[in-house]
Amino acid sequence: MTLSPASPLLSPEEIAVRAGQQIPYLQLPARASVFAEREMRLRQRAAAHPMRDFLLFTAELAHVQHELLQSYPEVALPDAEALHAAAHAAQAPLPAAGWPRDGAWRSGFRSMLERLLPRLANSPAQAVVRALSQLSDAELEYQADCLLQNGQPDLDLAGAPLIAAALQMYWTHMVLTLQEARGTARDAPFGRTLDVTRCPCCASLPTASVARVDGSGGHYRYLHCSLCSAQWHMVRIKCSHCESTKGIHYQSLQPVTANRADSSAGGSPHDKENQPAVEAETCDECRHYLKIVRMERDISVEPVADDLASLTLDLLVSEAGFQRHGVNLMLLFGAPDSEGGAR
Ligand SMILES: [Zn+2]
Ligand SMILES: [Zn+2]
Numbered sequence: 001m002t003l004s005p006a007s008p009l010l011s012p013e014e015i016a017v018r019a020g021q022q023i024p025y026l027q028l029p030a031r032a033s034v035f036a037e038r039e040m041r042l043r044q045r046a047a048a049h050p051m052r053d054f055l056l057f058t059a060e061l062a063h064v065q066h067e068l069l070q071s072y073p074e075v076a077l078p079d080a081e082a083l084h085a086a087a088h089a090a091q092a093p094l095p096a097a098g099w100p101r102d103g104a105w106r107s108g109f110r111s112m113l114e115r116l117l118p119r120l121a122n123s124p125a126q127a128v129v130r131a132l133s134q135l136s137d138a139e140l141e142y143q144a145d146c147l148l149q150n151g152q153p154d155l156d157l158a159g160a161p162l163i164a165a166a167l168q169m170y171w172t173h174m175v176l177t178l179q180e181a182r183g184t185a186r187d188a189p190f191g192r193t194l195d196v197t198r199c200p201c202c203a204s205l206p207t208a209s210v211a212r213v214d215g216s217g218g219h220y221r222y223l224h225c226s227l228c229s230a231q232w233h234m235v236r237i238k239c240s241h242c243e244s245t246k247g248i249h250y251q252s253l254q255p256v257t258a259n260r261a262d263s264s265a266g267g268s269p270h271d272k273e274n275q276p277a278v279e280a281e282t283c284d285e286c287r288h289y290l291k292i293v294r295m296e297r298d299i300s301v302e303p304v305a306d307d308l309a310s311l312t313l314d315l316l317v318s319e320a321g322f323q324r325h326g327v328n329l330m331l332l333f334g335a336p337d338s339e340g341g342a343r
Pocket of ligand 1 (some may be wrong): 061173199201202204225226227228229230
């Protein structure tokens, strides 16, 4: 496998002009499909994958997240005044760090463990689930703080994906409920915020970019929130970390020869023309990278699933000296770094 530059794309300006004309800034997740599509994609990518067991475990987790999200209990939400104040200050109205979490998320977490346990037949993950079900409210809240706030060294990495999964349900539910409750209100609950590199709903970092295809065949880049699954628009060929438009390159896992079969053993999925559906967007200015998954090359890509299933690309890009910018709460890499959240 080799690093290769991407094919030429439209300039950011061309994209921006189109974007301003016709596309929504936000794509909110759908309650009925956000976790179900993730589960489906994880199962698809797990086949013959070196990380098969882990991908199937996260698929089971996504299955339970989907079930519980369909009838999530009522939770406390910001009122109209708080929403107006956040909008006025161009801040996310449900910020992950420091948000006064409703205790319902802990009940959601415990229900999730109960439903998950029988689905993990003979998996070593059962022991982790059992241990987590013994955590007190205070211990659980502390682990959640470690996950959502910067610079917390005591995160339990084994339990983190499960606690994160419960927080994802809770935040996704809050975003969806605010949107659903909007009704005929004049102001939308979410809009552009000052920091365009973070989620406009919850101020979390993205997991990856997704190049979406609209009805007229246009391709637009959105950043996919690692916590609430909202997607917000950012022009293409622009660093999602330092916002530079210079020195942006696309790296992928390419087959060594053009005729080689699809790299089902861990590489990126390829379509018939052998174009990779997962690439890393690297920035020469700040030396960070974020993956991008391209629907025009494979319509079933899902940012969280495809990010997990393309770890080989992370290894290749970090060997080339780039630092990961995306956060995948299902697979955290050690301690949080100095500039924003665990990774
Ligand atoms: Zn978010
Ligand atoms: Zn950069």
